[in-house]
Amino acid sequence: MREELLSIIEKNSKISIKELSVLLGREELDVANEIAKLENEGVICAYQTLIDWEKTSIEKVTGLIEVKVAPQREQGFDKIAKRIYNYSEVKSVYLISGGFDLMVTLEEKTFKDIAIFVTQKLATLEGVLSTSTHFILKKYKDHGAILDKEEEDIREVITP
Amino acid sequence: MRDFLSDKVKAIQPSGIRKFFDIVTEMKDAISLGVGEPDFETPWHIREEGIYAFEKGRTFYTSNSGLKTLREEISKYIQRTQGVIYNPNNEILITVGGSEAIDIGLRAILNNGDEVIIPQPSYVSYAPCSYLAGGKNVIINLKVENNFKLTPQELENAITPKTKVLILPYPNNPTGAIMEKEDLVKISKIIIKNDIFVISDEIYSELTYKDKHISISSIEGMKERTLLINGFSKSYAMTGWRLGYACAPKELIKQMTKIHQYAIMCAPTISQYSAVEALKNGDEDVKKMRESYNQRRRFLINAFKEMNLECFEPFGAFYVFPCIKEFGMTSEEFALKFLEEEKVAVVPGTAFGDSGEGYLRISYAYSLEKLKVAIEKLNNFISKLRV
Known part of the structure; x- marks a missing residue:
């Protein structure tokens, strides 16, 4: 049930234990126990909400920053990654294969805020060799959800 | 007038x-x-394959029986899901939906007055297609107490010396009933004993929620007397592509192909290329x-x-x-x-x-x-x- 359970709550973390138990065909208690286990094991890390900030009047800018770093002896990339992810404005940090090392996602109110963070905080970190900043202009699809989806049932009536 | x-x-x-x-x-x-x-x-990768086929100019007829690669993929698919081997060269025909296969299958099998056993409730086209092909329909009214399965007793009661074909519509539209292996083994004995042919409409074969679907053609002695019908509509959500197929002994496929070639020519080419992708990468x-x-x-x-x-x-x-x-x-x-x-x-x-x-x-x-x-x-x- 683990995989199916996870794939349901990955799309809908708001779903109740009762409904989950119906969809999975399991006892409520079993479902609740499994979720508790997954939380303890750190498989479930957080319950979040996907928000299309564009549709609000609240200003949000997301930047993607490619960072080249010099890995450190015995610590590899982990130490520098930690120094970056400790900033609360940093939304994600990934170690990446290819032309650069870390992919950092940053959320701020304005483009300028992001530029300031990169130049003053990120680029000056010891071990950071170079950065390259990209701004997200429009989100089409996020976390598997298409943001501007038109829902229309175009199936026509046909003999059953 | x-x-x-x-x-x-x-x-x-x-x-x-x-x-x-x-x-x-x-x-x-x-x-x-x-x-x-x-x-x-x-699924998008299947649609993408269709777009690619258009771009490549694959806009011509295919052979009457359908693209060879598609027939080969179907053959592999049935082998891996049912353990039954159909020769892609002469035992598989690509049709315009499973519905065409029902129609031409009945036309290729029936003589005037042959009796066709149709368990109901079931899909609406069996009875009229059989009637148009000269068949005499014998309806079995399935019962909820048997979970809408076809029981050996019900089948036996419907058989007369004129019975030629049994339509086997499982997994079933509209009841959602399935026939499991032991059910199929039981009715197969009666089918073989009475020398009846089976048209098995397995269009919902990928949509079962207990064990994997089992085709009657995989039961011993049944492959040579079964027309297995399936398609891409339900399993791969490809209804509008109009693509199905028939697997049967080569003598029957040969006769069906004659009707198909005169009435239809061939199934839609773009759909056939997309279906290859569906079978290869759609699991x-x-x-x-x-x-x-x-x-x-x-x-x-x-x-x-x-x-x-x-x-x-x-x-x-x-x-x-x-x-x-x-x-x-x-x-x-x-x-x-x-x-x-x-x-x-x-x-x-x-x-x-x-x-x-x-x-x-x-x-x-x-x-x-x-x-x-x-x-x-x-x-x-x-x-x-x-x-």
């Missing part, structure tokens, strides 16, 4: 529920649970869709239980078939009143044969959100009826 219309065709009864569907079509704001096709769009899509259907199925069965509406648990296709006999209305009266009062359309069981009386077909090829709204309305409706 003379009446130019064929007496034979005129004699076919138009579907009794046509009127009902006309009302549904008119009512724009109605929620429909009546549709018999997946709500999923065809994961099918698994995901099956999982969604299964969750909806469980939701509905649970909802019926909570509202005390009698319904046997179906393990196939994407339909549930609840019983509404307690309300003292015919299926059509119930469906019409439900549509008028709550604006939800479901299909009266009688659309699938007289034995569907007292039942409704509810399709769960709809999102959970839509199903929830509709079920709420059904609950309202029957609560009012019960007062």
Whole structure:
């Protein structure tokens, strides 16, 4: 049930234990126990909400920053990654294969805020060799959800 | 002017529920649970393959029996799912949907007056196709107490010296019933003993929620007397591509191919190229869709239980078939009143044969959100009826 359970709550973390138990065909208690286990094991890390900030009047800018770093002896990339992810404005940090090392996602109110963070905080970190900043202009699809989806049932009536 | 219309065709009864569907079509704001096709769009990689085929200029006919690569992929697919080997060169024919295969299969098998056993409730086209091909239809009314399976006794009772073909429609539309291995073994003995041929419509084969579907052609002694029909509509959500196939002994495929070549030429080329992609790389899509259907199925069965509406648990296709006999209305009266009062359309069981009386077909090829709204309305409706 683990995989199916996870794939349901990955799309809908708001779903109740009762409904989950119906969809999975399991006892409520079993479902609740499994979720508790997954939380303890750190498989479930957080319950979040996907928000299309564009549709609000609240200003949000997301930047993607490619960072080249010099890995450190015995610590590899982990130490520098930690120094970056400790900033609360940093939304994600990934170690990446290819032309650069870390992919950092940053959320701020304005483009300028992001530029300031990169130049003053990120680029000056010891071990950071170079950065390259990209701004997200429009989100089409996020976390598997298409943001501007038109829902229309175009199936026509046909003999059953 | 003379009446130019064929007496034979005129004699076919138009579907009794046509009127009902006309009302549904008119009512724009109605929620429909009546549709018999997946709500999923065809997976993108399959559509992409179609676009590629267009770009490549693959806009010509294929051979009459269909693209060789597609027949080879179908052969591999049946071998890996059923352990049965069909020769792609002469035992597989690509058709315009499973429905064409039903039609030309019956035409290639039947002589005037041959009896065709049709278990009902079942898909609406068997009886008229058989009738047009000269068959005499013998209906078996399946029973809820047998979970709408075909029992050996029912089959035996329907057999006469004139019986030639049994139609085996499992997983079943509209009941959602399946036939499991031991059920198939039992009826196979009777089929072999009486030297009958089987047309097995397995279009919902990928949508079972217990064990994997088993084809009757995999039962010993059955491959040589089975026409296995399947297609891409339900499993890969490809209804509009109109693509199905027939697997059978080469003598039958040869005769079917003659009808197919004169009436159809070949199945749509673009669809055939896309179907190759579906069979090669579509297993994961099918698994995901099956999982969604299964969750909806469980939701509905649970909802019926909570509202005390009698319904046997179906393990196939994407339909549930609840019983509404307690309300003292015919299926059509119930469906019409439900549509008028709550604006939800479901299909009266009688659309699938007289034995569907007292039942409704509810399709769960709809999102959970839509199903929830509709079920709420059904609950309202029957609560009012019960007062």
